[in-house]
Amino acid sequence: MPEPALRLVGIEKHYGSTPAVAGIDLAVSEGEFVTLLGPSGCGKTTTLALVAGFFPATAGEIYLKGKPVADLPSFRRDIGVVFQDYALFPHMTAAQNVAFGLKMRKVPAPEMAKRVADALDLVQLNGLGERRPLQMSGGQRQRVALARALVINPTVLLLDEPLSNLDLKLREEMRVEIVGIQRRLGITTVFVTHDQSEALVMSDRIAVMNAGRIEQIGDPADIYERPATRFVAEFIGRMNLIAGVVTADRRVRTSGGVELPADVPQDLPAGAAVHIAVRPERARLVRERPAQALALQATVRQVFYLGATREVRLDLAGGERGVVETPNDGTAPNYAAGDVVWLTASIGDCRILAAR
Amino acid sequence: MNGRRAFARWRATAAPWALLRAFVIFVYVFSLGPILITAAVSFNASNRSFFPPRGFSLRWWERAVAPEWMDSLLFSLKLGSLTALLGTLLALPLAFALYRYRFRGRQALLALTLGPLMMPTLVTGVGLLQLLQSLGWREYLGFTGLLIGHVVICMPFAVRTVSVSLQTLPPNLELAAASLGANRLATMRHVVFPLIKTGLMAGAVFAFIHSFTDVNLSIFLARPGETPITVKILGFLEFGFAPTLAAVSVITLLLPLVLVAIVQRVSGLGDFLYGERNRA
Amino acid sequence: MSYAAWQNRIPAHWLLVFVPATVLLVFFVLPNALLLSASFQKSQAQQLTAEITLDNYRFLFTRSLYLEVFARTFIVGFSVGVLDVLLGYPLAYFLVRTQSRWKGLLIALSLAPLLASVVVRTYGWYIILNRFGFANDVLLGLGIIEDRVPFMPSTGAIIVGLAHALLPYTVLTIMGSLNGINPHFESAAMSLGANRVRTFLHVVLPLSLPGIVGGFLLVFSIAISAYATPAILGGPATQVAATAIYNFIIQLLDWSLGAALAVVLIVSSLLLLYAAGRAGARRATV
Numbered sequence: 039m040p041e042p043a044l045r046l047v048g049i050e051k052h053y054g055s056t057p058a059v060a061g062i063d064l065a066v067s068e069g070e071f072v073t074l075l076g077p078s079g080c081g082k083t084t085t086l087a088l089v090a091g092f093f094p095a096t097a098g099e100i101y102l103k104g105k106p107v108a109d110l111p112s113f114r115r116d117i118g119v120v121f122q123d124y125a126l127f128p129h130m131t132a133a134q135n136v137a138f139g140l141k142m143r144k145v146p147a148p149e150m151a152k153r154v155a156d157a158l159d160l161v162q163l164n165g166l167g168e169r170r171p172l173q174m175s176g177g178q179r180q181r182v183a184l185a186r187a188l189v190i191n192p193t194v195l196l197l198d199e200p201l202s203n204l205d206l207k208l209r210e211e212m213r214v215e216i217v218g219i220q221r222r223l224g225i226t227t228v229f230v231t232h233d234q235s236e237a238l239v240m241s242d243r244i245a246v247m248n249a250g251r252i253e254q255i256g257d258p259a260d261i262y263e264r265p266a267t268r269f270v271a272e273f274i275g276r277m278n279l280i281a282g283v284v285t286a287d288r289r290v291r292t293s294g295g296v297e298l299p300a301d302v303p304q305d306l307p308a309g310a311a312v313h314i315a316v317r318p319e320r321a322r323l324v325r326e327r328p329a330q331a332l333a334l335q336a337t338v339r340q341v342f343y344l345g346a347t348r349e350v351r352l353d354l355a356g357g358e359r360g361v362v363e364t365p366n367d368g369t370a371p372n373y374a375a376g377d378v379v380w381l382t383a384s385i386g387d388c389r390i391l392a393a394r
Numbered sequence: 395m396n397g398r399r400a401f402a403r404w405r406a407t408a409a410p411w412a413l414l415r416a417f418v419i420f421v422y423v424f425s426l427g428p429i430l431i432t433a434a435v436s437f438n439a440s441n442r443s444f445f446p447p448r449g450f451s452l453r454w455w456e457r458a459v460a461p462e463w464m465d466s467l468l469f470s471l472k473l474g475s476l477t478a479l480l481g482t483l484l485a486l487p488l489a490f491a492l493y494r495y496r497f498r499g500r501q502a503l504l505a506l507t508l509g510p511l512m513m514p515t516l517v518t519g520v521g522l523l524q525l526l527q528s529l530g531w532r533e534y535l536g537f538t539g540l541l542i543g544h545v546v547i548c549m550p551f552a553v554r555t556v557s558v559s560l561q562t563l564p565p566n567l568e569l570a571a572a573s574l575g576a577n578r579l580a581t582m583r584h585v586v587f588p589l590i591k592t593g594l595m596a597g598a599v600f601a602f603i604h605s606f607t608d609v610n611l612s613i614f615l616a617r618p619g620e621t622p623i624t625v626k627i628l629g630f631l632e633f634g635f636a637p638t639l640a641a642v643s644v645i646t647l648l649l650p651l652v653l654v655a656i657v658q659r660v661s662g663l664g665d666f667l668y669g670e671r672n673r674a
Numbered sequence: 675m676s677y678a679a680w681q682n683r684i685p686a687h688w689l690l691v692f693v694p695a696t697v698l699l700v701f702f703v704l705p706n707a708l709l710l711s712a713s714f715q716k717s718q719a720q721q722l723t724a725e726i727t728l729d730n731y732r733f734l735f736t737r738s739l740y741l742e743v744f745a746r747t748f749i750v751g752f753s754v755g756v757l758d759v760l761l762g763y764p765l766a767y768f769l770v771r772t773q774s775r776w777k778g779l780l781i782a783l784s785l786a787p788l789l790a791s792v793v794v795r796t797y798g799w800y801i802i803l804n805r806f807g808f809a810n811d812v813l814l815g816l817g818i819i820e821d822r823v824p825f826m827p828s829t830g831a832i833i834v835g836l837a838h839a840l841l842p843y844t845v846l847t848i849m850g851s852l853n854g855i856n857p858h859f860e861s862a863a864m865s866l867g868a869n870r871v872r873t874f875l876h877v878v879l880p881l882s883l884p885g886i887v888g889g890f891l892l893v894f895s896i897a898i899s900a901y902a903t904p905a906i907l908g909g910p911a912t913q914v915a916a917t918a919i920y921n922f923i924i925q926l927l928d929w930s931l932g933a934a935l936a937v938v939l940i941v942s943s944l945l946l947l948y949a950a951g952r953a954g955a956r957r958a959t960v
Contacts, residue, residue, distance in 0.1 A: 488691060490691075509702060520936050524709060549694065610916070628902060
């Protein structure tokens with residue numbers, strides 16, 4: 039197996055007694071786009087900063103193309119960083135900003151000029167090299183920041199929530215562009231964001247982080263359709279969670295008495311408190327008690343019309359809240375507040391998660 | 395009827411402002427009047443400080459630019475420039491240490507640095523005189539003693555202006571430079587220093603002006619022949635108020651004014667001026 | 675490059691801090707320490723002896739001549755503070771609120787007097803206030819007085835001169851305070867029915883109080899250590915602390931008393947500045 043471009047082994051960062059990063063193991067293959075996704079405070083930006091070398095880790099090792107770099111300060115690591123606020127040097131033109139990394143590497147002038155021009159071209163800013171950051175729009179500054187990090191051909195490209203300062207439309211455009219550039223150059227990338235749709239769209243793999251640890255790592259479909267923990271299930275998209283208990287014969291019994299022959303993970307013993315997790319778009323509502331094993335009685339609380347879909351909010355018999363998304367394809371019946379219905383889903387669409 | 399209502403409306407909203415404006419004019423007259431009067435007096439034809447001036451003459455100005463006063467002016471200029479240079483140089487390490495790092499003695503160092511601003515400069519002057527005398531270094535009174543005293547009281551200005559520049563420096567800029575391969579020295583050279591240039595300039599200008607206009611400290615450390623122009627003017631005031639003094643005073647006012655105007659044009663001192671504090 | 679070196683440990687170039695720090699210690703702290711010690715030493719034949727005594731302070735606080743000097747110094751300081759707040763507040767308010775395109779120039783004009791040495795500024799007042807000066811000429815001409823009035827040397831003249839010299843400080847401090855007030859407050863008050871005057875009295879004035887108090891205390895502290903203005907506009911009969919110190923040290927060569935007086939001045943000054951800082955005068959400064 040070829041050496042991964044970036045490998046983190048047991049990375050920890052403690053501030054006093056508070057652990058910001060509590061033990062991260064991660065291997066990123068050459069050319070892969072990995073996203074660190076999580077809420078603020080989960081340690082994703084700290085992890086990125088550790089890889090960049092802005093401060094030393096409390097414990098653990100970092101390997102860039104097999105070479106241990108944890109002892110090296112940032113300017114000795116072969117990395118490129120795009121900051122959330124772009125961090126463009128205000129006293130230099132865009133071209134000078136982009137050239138900075140090359141200047142530090144003592145690249146001769148003619149080659150430097152060519153590479154700068156190519157980089158600006160790559161981010162579609164050709165002709166704007168002589169402008170200063172203050173004279174540019176947010177989107178343009180972002181592209182300069184990207185060009186500056188890419189022109190030096192780093193082993194790993196690190197992006198710290200680079201799109202959060204852009205307005206929605208620009209954000210969606212840039213997502214696609216960044217991925218396009220990344221694929222074209224084949225550059226190993228670690229992307230940090232709290233925006234799950236960004237993560238789903240852009241990544242080869244997503245590492246969902248919480249409280250300084252990686253809770254789950256996998257490709258977008260894995261993360262979305264097979265969340266391993268309650269946190270991951272709730273963080274990405276929305277999830278219906280129905281409380282239950284593992285029975286002796288490896289079934290799950292809900293408080294309403296429903297017994298589900300669902301696939302209970304090995305590590306959950308009989309008697310363990312669990313949740314049955316069903317995505318709103320995989321659940322269905324019917325008027326009569328369904329034949330399927332998962333049949334929960336519910337009362338419709340509110341219906342939201344969202345154009346392409348309808349969102350039905352329910353109060354379940356067991357006391358939980360439920361959400362079902364029904365497509366607006368003309369076939370599904372329209373429910374109204376107060377209706378008594380049955381929520382159902384196929385066993386395959388149910389995941390059993392430990393109730394933490 | 396219409397007119398009365400309109401007047402009432404005017405009175406309710408505009409009158410307070412009109413009154414304010416009138417008062418402000420009075421304050422400006424109070425503030426700038428004496429200075430303009432001094433300037434006017436310098437053109438008096440006769441040997442008395444009459445205002446309004448009687449007659450017009452430039453002879454006091456001739457005297458003002460004669461060596462007797464010019465030497466003193468040059469002395470003050472030399473003193474001020476050297477103070478600005480040394481003060482800014484010494485201020486740099488202090489500003490960096492105080493405003494970028496957290497360390498145990500920081501509060502103490504901050505108090506030490508800003509101390510000369512808090513103490514009356516008069517007292518600093520007295521203290522320095524005592525120090526020089528008790529060490530037996532009387533020959534250092536005059537230029538050297540003045541230079542030391544001025545550097546001590548002017549350095550804090552430079553520390554403050556440089557620190558303002560430092561604090562407005564986005565921290566990510568240095569991280570960005572590091573991530574691109576710049577070590578500490580290169581980051582200082584290419585990123586930090588170009589961006590604190592305004593603070594340095596402002597510090598140097600304030601240090602110069604503070605030194606140039608100082609009286610309270612200089613009266614204790616001056617020596618005949620090595621006297622800043624402000625102290626010299628003060629000395630002559632005791633004897634009488636010949637219009638020559640008026641002319642010299644105007645020159646000492648114009649100099650800092652022109653300096654500030656030039657620097658403002660060149661590098662925009664406006665924001666620093668806002669937060670500045672000088673001493674009488 | 676070692677691990678420790680880039681871990682925010684103190685790099686070598688830090689040693690540079692020791693140069694200015696030493697300069698300050700030797701030429702600022704040490705002199706003040708010497709002054710403090712001299713204030714407790716007895717003087718004999720114009721030389722400091724090693725004898726420790728409280729007599730110097732006792733002398734200052736019991737002789738009516740010096741109590742008068744203290745009283746005058748603090749009265750001057752207080753009056754100058756009050757005057758400068760009264761004059762400076764309207765000007766500061768105007769400068770902050772005006773929409774005139776000359777705003778920048780007007781602000782510069784209000785601060786320009788700071789560029790002139792205090793001597794220069796005071797000279798103008800001499801010309802105005804002396805017996806044969808402008809003020810007398812005008813008053814005589816208008817028939818308000820019969821004989822020339824000696825406006826100076828006097829405590830009043832000192833107060834006027836110092837108020838003039840220190841006005842920019844209150845303007846700066848109060849401007850800083852006013853600028854910190856969210857403009858929406860005034861809009862909110864007006865939307866609730868308060869006219870300009872009442873908005874000012876009930877919203878702006880209370881919120882700018884830190885600037886007022888701070889400015890007052892700042893000017894007070896500078897005024898009590900002023901030398902040039904009292905020297906020019908006052909005389910031997912109207913001494914203040916600064917002129918008395920000069921007198922003791924340069925003319926009488928009495929270091930003990932001079933030092934003691936200087937220490938009293940330092941303590942008063944620091945106390946006032948401390949109070950000013952607490953009141954928020956720092957808002958306008960770094």
